[in-house]
Amino acid sequence: MSKRLRARALLVVSALMLVLMSAxxxxxxxxxxxxxxxxxxxTFWNIWTDPSPQNKASLKAVKKFEKEHxxxxxxxxxxxxxxFKVKVKTQAAGQQLPDLxxxxxxxxxxxxxxxxxxxxxxxxxxxxxxxxxxNQLTDYNVDGKQYALPANVTPTSxxxxxxxxxxxxxxxxxxxxxxxxKSLIKKLKKQDVIxxxxxxxxxxxxxxxxxxxxxxxxxxxxxxxxxxDGKKKFTDPEFVKxxxxxxxxxxxxxxxxxxxxxxNIQHRDLFVMGDAAMMIDGAWSLGPVLEAMDDDSxxxxxxxxxxxxxxxxxxxxxxxTGTGIALNSKLKGxxxxxxxxxxxxxxxxxxxxxxxxxxxxxxxxxxxxxxxxPALKRVAKLTGDHIAPVYDATLPVDATDVINSxxxxxxxxxxxxxxxxxxxxxxxxxxx
Numbered sequence: 234m235s236k237r238l239r240a241r242a243l244l245v246v247s248a249l250m251l252v253l254m255s256a257x258x259x260x261x262x263x264x265x266x267x268x269x270x271x272x273x274x275x276t277f278w279n280i281w282t283d284p285s286p287q288n289k290a291s292l293k294a295v296k297k298f299e300k301e302h303x304x305x306x307x308x309x310x311x312x313x314x315x316x317f318k319v320k321v322k323t324q325a326a327g328q329q330l331p332d333l334x335x336x337x338x339x340x341x342x343x344x345x346x347x348x349x350x351x352x353x354x355x356x357x358x359x360x361x362x363x364x365x366x367x368n369q370l371t372d373y374n375v376d377g378k379q380y381a382l383p384a385n386v387t388p389t390s391x392x393x394x395x396x397x398x399x400x401x402x403x404x405x406x407x408x409x410x411x412x413x414x415k416s417l418i419k420k421l422k423k424q425d426v427i428x429x430x431x432x433x434x435x436x437x438x439x440x441x442x443x444x445x446x447x448x449x450x451x452x453x454x455x456x457x458x459x460x461x462d463g464k465k466k467f468t469d470p471e472f473v474k475x476x477x478x479x480x481x482x483x484x485x486x487x488x489x490x491x492x493x494x495x496x497n498i499q500h501r502d503l504f505v506m507g508d509a510a511m512m513i514d515g516a517w518s519l520g521p522v523l524e525a526m527d528d529d530s531x532x533x534x535x536x537x538x539x540x541x542x543x544x545x546x547x548x549x550x551x552x553x554t555g556t557g558i559a560l561n562s563k564l565k566g567x568x569x570x571x572x573x574x575x576x577x578x579x580x581x582x583x584x585x586x587x588x589x590x591x592x593x594x595x596x597x598x599x600x601x602x603x604x605x606x607p608a609l610k611r612v613a614k615l616t617g618d619h620i621a622p623v624y625d626a627t628l629p630v631d632a633t634d635v636i637n638s639x640x641x642x643x644x645x646x647x648x649x650x651x652x653x654x655x656x657x658x659x660x661x662x663x664x665x
Contacts, residue, residue, distance in 0.1 A: 267336050273571045274306045276331035278321070280556075281312045283498070286591030287385070288521040290584060300577040305571045307333075315435045315496075325350055332572055336381050336559045338372035339626030340633040346375050351559040353378035364582060369596030372554040372626060381557025382580050386594040388552040388616045389515040389623050390446035393522060393537045398426060398510040399533070407535035409547075411478070412451075414538045418487045421510050429482070430509035431492040432500030439640040440624050440633070442513050443479055445551035446537045449621035451475040453544040457627045460661060467658040468651075471544060476643060476650035478540065483644035493641055513537070516612055517555075520592040523608055534611050549619040553626040554596055632660040 276294075281288040295307055310331070312320060318341070324330055330350055336342050345351045358379050365382060373381040394407060402420040421428040433439050448456070450472045459465040482488065489495075489503060497514065505514040505525045512518070523529045539547035558579070560572050585597035592609040594616070625633045635657050642648035648656075 234375045239409075239487060249446060272304050272306055273279065273568055274308055275333055275499055275568065275572055275575065276308050276310070277333040277334040277558075278310045278312060278317065278331045278336040279558075280317045281309075282313050285517075286524065287517070287588060290587040290591055291384070293587065294579050294581070294584045297583075298575055300339060301578065302571075302574065305575070305576065321509065330561055330567065332561050332564055333575070334559050334561070336373075336557050336645060337626070338381075338557075339623070340628055340630045341625070342373065342375070342380060342559075344630055345559065346380060349562055351380055352562040353380055354382070354560070354573075354576070355379055357577065360577050361580060364585075364597050364599070365580070366596055366598050369554055373557050381559045382576065383554030383557055384580070384584075385516075385555035385588060385595045386552060386596050386616075387516050387555045388550050388594070388612065389441045389444060390443070390537060390551045391516060391519075391612065391615070392537060393504060393512040393514060393518070394533045394535065395507065395510050396531050396533050397505075398424075398507075402510075407533060408538050411538050411540040415481075415485070418482075418485060422486065427489045427509035429489045429511045430500040430503040431488040431513070432497045433493050433641060433644070434496045436637040436641050438497050438500075438514075438642065439479060440637050442515055444475060444636065444640060445621065446513075446517060446549075447478050447540070448472060448475040448624070449545045449549050450495060450537060450540045450543045450547070451478070451545060454546070454619070454621045456544075457500045457622050457624070460658075461627070463665070467661065469653045473650045473654050474542075476640070476653055477524055479640060480643050480650055482491075494647065516616075517596060519612060523592055523606060529606075529608065532608065534608060534615065536615055545621070548620050549621040549622045550616050551623045552616055553623040629661070629664040631664060633659060635660045 275487070277293070281291050299305065299307055308392070317335070321330070321334065325348060326343060328350065334351070334650065336345065336351070355378060361382065369383055369386065370379060373379060373383065392407065398421065399405075399407070399417065402417060402424065404417055408414040408417055418428040431438065451474050452469075456465055456472070460467060489500070489509065492500070500512060500519050501521065503509045505522060522532065526532060536550055558568070558576060560576075564572055582597065582599055585595040585599055586602050588595050589599075589605055589609070590602055592606050594609070594613060625634060628636070636653070639648060639653040639656060643650060643653055
């Protein structure tokens with residue numbers, strides 16, 4: 234055979250092989266070895282970037298699902314928390330959200346629901362009967378429609394404290410009153426340690442971990458719903474006094490000097506390293522702190538003390554159900570079925586058990602596994618009596634933005650508590 238004929242023959246054979254390969258692979262989309270048809274790809278944005286116990290458990294659940302469903306590919310984008318929220322807002326405006334997106338209740342969820350960007354889960358909700366407690370579903374329920382499931386129960390305002398540092402200052406127990414708390418701060422300052430570590434660079438910490446708790450101490454837990462119903466106002470004296478407490482702490486130098494320029498991970502490091510005696514933070518820090526501390530028996534956990542003249546219960550703790558996963562409203566057909574199957578697999582007894590092992594409170598009705606830390610049991614006891622609302626899980630988005638930035642300005646002396654109260658009430662009135 235001539236070289237010319239051999240070349241033609243090779244071209245024909247190559248062309249036939251390409252056709253056969255394309256037919257067999259379905260353009261590279263068929264599941265290998267299971268004969269179930271084309272692979273289905275689901276895009277998924279989440280904040281699982283740092284190696285926290287909760288993130289590890291979540292990523293483990295995703296891998297388990299992919300192993301059990303080889304025809305479904307979960308294409309993840311793991312985005313840092315603060316960048317994630319900006320990206321979701323930006324992409325939501327252009328209706329360019331992924332198939333699966335991590336969500337928070339309240340101010341973060343409402344715009345997605347109102348914009349019809351995510352779809353309800355009611356058709357599959359019965360799958361979790363007997364596993365997830367009914368009263369834990371409410372934060373993701375809007376007008377009777379369930380838009381996500383909670384991964385955890387998150388107290389946002391716990392006082393973590395170094396027992397040895399407090400003992401050195403003359404406190405064998407955590408102060409019960411705000412006046413005594415201020416005395417402790419003054420004594421700690423004389424010892425040349427940071428009384429309370431704070432990282433409010435992203436602005437939400439003073440809102441979620443501080444005013445949600447301090448505000449409740451002063452106003453009571455009915456205040457926020459009453460404000461939204463028009464029965465009360467943020468300009469009422471009890472709320473102004475609550476903001477005044479945060480200003481007072483800043484004025485008396487209770488925090489590290491750079492508290493508005495470092496983030497909540499950095500403030501946690503200051504506590505773990507022993508540079509600060511106390512940290513006011515959410516239950517999301519419990520696992521990382523226990524993992525990082527050499528002697529976790531030296532860590533105490535308490536609630537913010539009672540404030541004289543306050544209308545709220547001293548046993549109350551601000552809390553919200555943790556992050557959920559919502560489905561894009563555009564999903565339908567096989568992709569919708571695949572996404573629903575993912576949620577059924579992800580929110581399982583195994584997942585909630587792994588979270589409890591990582592010192593995380595869960596909304597599931599399961600027995601605690603062996604080895605649950607005393608610290609988690611302490612948190613569960615502290616949060617078992619009275620749950621108070623968290624501001625950014627209750628307020629409209631614009632009002633949340635106002636209080637986030639406003640609290641930072643108050644601590645910098647750029648705004649008074651009265652001015653913030655007026656601005657915040659104006660945002661609520663505008664929303665109505």
